[in-house]
Amino acid sequence: xxxxxxxxxxxxxxxxxxxxxxxxxxxxxxxxxxxxxxxxxxxxxxxxxxxxxxxxxxxxxxxxxxxxxxxxxxxxxxxxxxxxxxxxxxxxxxxxxxxxxxxxxxxxxxxxxxxxxxxxxxxxxxxxxxxxxxxxxxxxxxxxxxxxxxxxxxxxxxxxxxxxxxxxxx
Amino acid sequence: xxxxxxxxxxxxxxxxxxxxxxxxxxxxxxxxxxxxxxxxxxxxxxxxxxxxxxxxxxxxxxxxxxxxxxxxxxxxxxxxxxxxxxxxxxxxxxxxxxxxxxxxxxxxxxxxxxxxxxxxxxxxxxxxxxxxxxxxxxxxxxxxxxxxxxxxxxxxxxxxxxxxxxxxxxxxxxxxxxxxxxxxxxxxxxxxxxxxxxx
Numbered sequence: 496x497x498x499x500x501x502x503x504x505x506x507x508x509x510x511x512x513x514x515x516x517x518x519x520x521x522x523x524x525x526x527x528x529x530x531x532x533x534x535x536x537x538x539x540x541x542x543x544x545x546x547x548x549x550x551x552x553x554x555x556x557x558x559x560x561x562x563x564x565x566x567x568x569x570x571x572x573x574x575x576x577x578x579x580x581x582x583x584x585x586x587x588x589x590x591x592x593x594x595x596x597x598x599x600x601x602x603x604x605x606x607x608x609x610x611x612x613x614x615x616x617x618x619x620x621x622x623x624x625x626x627x628x629x630x631x632x633x634x635x636x637x638x639x640x641x642x643x644x645x646x647x648x649x650x651x652x653x654x655x656x657x658x659x660x661x662x663x664x665x
Numbered sequence: 666x667x668x669x670x671x672x673x674x675x676x677x678x679x680x681x682x683x684x685x686x687x688x689x690x691x692x693x694x695x696x697x698x699x700x701x702x703x704x705x706x707x708x709x710x711x712x713x714x715x716x717x718x719x720x721x722x723x724x725x726x727x728x729x730x731x732x733x734x735x736x737x738x739x740x741x742x743x744x745x746x747x748x749x750x751x752x753x754x755x756x757x758x759x760x761x762x763x764x765x766x767x768x769x770x771x772x773x774x775x776x777x778x779x780x781x782x783x784x785x786x787x788x789x790x791x792x793x794x795x796x797x798x799x800x801x802x803x804x805x806x807x808x809x810x811x812x813x814x815x816x817x818x819x820x821x822x823x824x825x826x827x828x829x830x831x832x833x834x835x836x837x838x839x840x841x842x843x844x845x846x847x848x849x850x851x852x853x854x855x856x857x858x859x860x861x862x863x864x
Contacts (some may be wrong), residue, residue: 637773
């Protein structure tokens, strides 16, 4: 694959999948800087792996694999997550009277992220695939585990997530 | 918010920073520029390392050439030492664990197995390389001093040969221990974590 072809393929993959990639990073890590750092690392992994793409799986499945594996190897500053959660203040409602709906949505996202970040690393990745609306078959293909195992894991993670979200909703 | 569909809609409809950046068409160009920059830096570093070893090698040879009456046996000893050092440096660069060599596009379970395998292999390869390196150094240094000390009395020579061999063995032993410590600090926690994810 020539450099130009590689660049072209990379741009295509990025255009089609950037939002999903970013949301996955966004679910996996809490601080904005870390999310952006991981996003950059994912880009580098995609660039380095692009020649291994053989059209044997769906493009999105291939991209998800690269994202979840890069996230798994991303080890930096992860211990800070808990202290960040403790110190995060909820969004100031008074400052946004004109954007009540927007703020409410942002607050719900914030609560969802706080709950996700409390999960184990691999569980965070699995639930973010579920939130992206992926089928169990695809998740099984990405994670390399059996379909029945995917089902069991997702049910367990969902229950955990709902409990955590109820805690945040008070 | 206890319905999965509701959460999925909220999640997928969420406008992140990336949407705005993407709309402005800035992402792919800035990412590509950063990747190109990283690749250039790696290339420069490799060139620098290669030139450093080459210059060091030339400098040692040149310095030795200044010594008068250097015999063929001394050259063989020095040659062995230099050859083992250069081989060690080059092979060490080659076997170093690089995250860019990981197979990120594998299914996660296979990726974990492959990553753990690569990390463990790196440790094994180092030991496999380091033992012959130390032995070559011992042989080379002994040949060198055998020729250099041929006028000295036998007991002194024996003490010297035993001393230099023991010294290199201790250095070799410490080198392996240091490497093991480094492995346990850098890779062991990651291997344990990856194994726990798999189980």
